[in-house]
Amino acid sequence: ITGGGGGVMEAANKGASEAGGVSVGMNIELPFEQKPNPYANKRLSFRYFFVRKVMFIKYAQAYIILPGGFGTLDELSEALTLIQTKKIKPFPVFLVDSNYWKPFIDWMKNTLVATAKILPEDMEIFTVVDDPDELIKELTRRVII
Structure with a gap:
C-alpha cells in the first residue's frame, strides 16, 4: 500500500x-x-x-517512511501518536535516511523529551535505517515472521 x-x-x-x-x-x-x-x-x-x-x-503491518513534506509528517505523526497512546496495535515504523531525519529526531529529543511532552521510551516507537538490507532484515524479523 x-x-x-x-x-x-x-x-x-x-x-x-x-x-x-x-x-x-x-x-x-x-x-x-x-x-x-x-x-x-x-x-x-x-x-x-x-x-x-x-x-x-x-x-498497515509496518510504516516505511522516506523523506517527504507535510503530508509525510502528518502520516508519520498520526501513526506515532496512535501507537504512543495505545489506540492501535503497535506496528514497526521505519524512518529511512538518518541524515534527513536527524534534525527532526534531535528536535524531538531536545524539545519534546526535554520538556516532558513525550517520554524517552516514545523515541523507541520508530527505528531509523539507512541500509536497504537492514530494512529488509528488520521487516522480515518483525513483520514477516
Missing part, C-alpha cells in the same frame, strides 16, 4: 504488481499534486487526508 503517486510510491507499486502481489495506491485529490501511478492494481482516491490516514493505519 502506498500513497499512489510517483517516485518511490510508484516504484513500490510496480514491484508489488510485477511480483504478482496486490498493489494498492491510495491517492489524495489535490489540485497541484500527484496523479495516480499506473502500477497500483487497486486504486482508491480520497478527498480528505484524515480518511486516507485511517485506511493507511487500518491495513
